[in-house]
Amino acid sequence: MIPQTEYTERREQLMAKIGNGTAIFRSAPVAVMHNDVEYVYRQDSDFFYLTGFNEPEAVAVLAPHHEEHRYILFVQPKEWDKEVWTGYRTGVDAAKEKYGADEAYPIAELGEKLPKYLEKADRIYYHLGRDRQFNDCIITHWQQLMATYPKRGTGPIAIESTHPILHAMRLVKSPTELEMMRKAVEISVEAHNHARKFTQPGRYEYEVQAELEHIFRLRGALGPAYPSIVASGMNSCILHYIENNRQMQENDLLLIDAGCSYGYYNADITRTFPVGNHFTPEQKILYELVLKAQLEAIAQVQPGNPYSSFHDTAVRVLVEGLMDLGLLAGDIEEIIKEEKYKPLYMHRTGHWLGLDVHDAGVYKHGENWQTLQPGHVVTVEPGLYIGLDAKPAEGQPEIDQRWRGIGIRIEDDVLVTESGHEVLTAGVPKAIEDMER
Structure with a gap:
């Protein structure tokens, strides 16, 4: 769904940045569910x-300095007796034809062939990841080349992570990537709107989850982008609640945090609404506060603004509102600086979104926050969580029982544009009148 020309452009852009280096990327391993049963395969996002x-x-090896082969793939060969069990393989020949590699080899030949793509490089670009065996393989090749460096005068003198270069590239989404994300959003919007209509007292959280994920697959998505959170009542105060097994009651709120993955690109949406027809008075007050914080935070998603601007805005709105309600007390600047609001709002207001749900890319350069620019996609998701056993920060008021058990989060996916922003997930309503029936 992404044209091969775009993959070629990405590789060329990366090779221009690494100069005389050689970059190495490893595919994701197969993950085992239990015994010999495997999870559905999901490729490493960088790869x-x-x-x-x-x-x-x-x-995958990128060697811009090599005279013949700049892009090399090592893959599993065609083997009918294995493919009949686990599925078709591309194979060595088709890896060149279909994926544009200058050369391709069976993966078993990696140890033999890799050194010729390293010996004239001035450094190896490779991120030491979770695969310790492969990490050791790369380090061993580097040590062997360093041992002969005095005699040859060439070879990689360092290993450098690919992340700073590649993840800066991944932060800015291309038009094709945005098409994929819009499709993921479109499917997720339909699922959320259906789930809200389906929800009613007496149904179980897992029934709502099933309705959401049915639409994900029915519309061509790979499935959930992450475990769907369908949290009613006091469960809405658990940030990553995924048990989804409670029966919903009349005066509950239901917090749904769910999105699908389409071609590996992800949506991430949260809405909170009454299981019955109306908010209780306390639920409505807190919902309006979170919605105000979100709308003012979204307004800060502008090119040229620091990444921190929308979080800082959301925090100030929430703190001011909580002070008005008597849930926080004191000097507002001190409360924010000392994070005395954190027992009620313990996470940041968003994250990058793309091939990963919490997408690649730095948030800060030293003490300076990343500057938002066109093509960045962020989530904006303030919330309030007043658990049954929530304890106020030192010196803060005790929490009245009427507020307890209320958890609210509102999350949208927002694209930074040339002139401002676009709320990609605007198709899921969030106004009070839309949340009630």
Whole structure:
């Protein structure tokens, strides 16, 4: 769904940045669910971003200094007796034809072939990840080349992570990537709107989850982008609640945090609404406060603003509102600086979104926050969570029982544009009148 020309452009852009280096990328391993049963395969996002290749046991090498082969793939060979059990493989020949590699080899030949793509590089670009065996493989090759460096005068003198370069590229979404994200959003919007209509007292959280995920698959998504959170009543105060097994009651709120993955690109939406027809007075007050914080935070998603601006705005609105309600007390600047609001709002207001739900890319450069620019996609998701056993920060008022058990989060996916922003997930209502029936 991403054209091969775009993968080629990405590789060329990365090779221009690494100069005389060689970059190495490892595919994701197969994950085991239990015994010999495997999870559905999900490729490593960096590997997929550069290759579009969606099979395990593969390595991609970018060697811009090599005279013949600048892009090399090591893949599983065609083997009928294995493919009949686990599915078709691309194979060595088709890896060149279909994925644009200058050269391709069986993965078993990696140890033999890799050194010729390293020996004239001035450094190895490789991120030491969770695969310790492969980490050791790269380090061993580097040590061997360093041992002969005095005699040859060439070879990689350092290993440098690919993340700073590649993840800066991934932060800015191309028009094609945005098409994929819009499709993920479109499906997720339909699922959320259906789930809100489906919800009623007496149904179970998992029934709502099933309705959401049915639409994800029915519309062509790969499935949930992350475990769907369907949290009613006091469960809405658990940030990553995924048990989804409670029966919903008349005066509950239902917090749904769910989105689908389409072609590996993700949506991430949260809405909170009454299980019955109306908010209780306390629920309505807190919901209006969170919604105000979100709307003012979204207004700060502008090109040229620091990434922190929308979080800082949301925090100030929430703190002011909580002080008006008597849930916080004292000097507002001190409360914010010392984070005395955190027992009620313990997470930041958003994150990057793309191939990963919490997408790649730095948030700060030293003490300076990343500057928002066109093509960035962020989530904006303030919330309030007043659990049954929530304890106020030192010196803050005790929490009256009437506020307890209320958890609210409102989350949208927002694209930074040339002139401001676009709320990609605007198709899911969030006004009070839309949340009630």
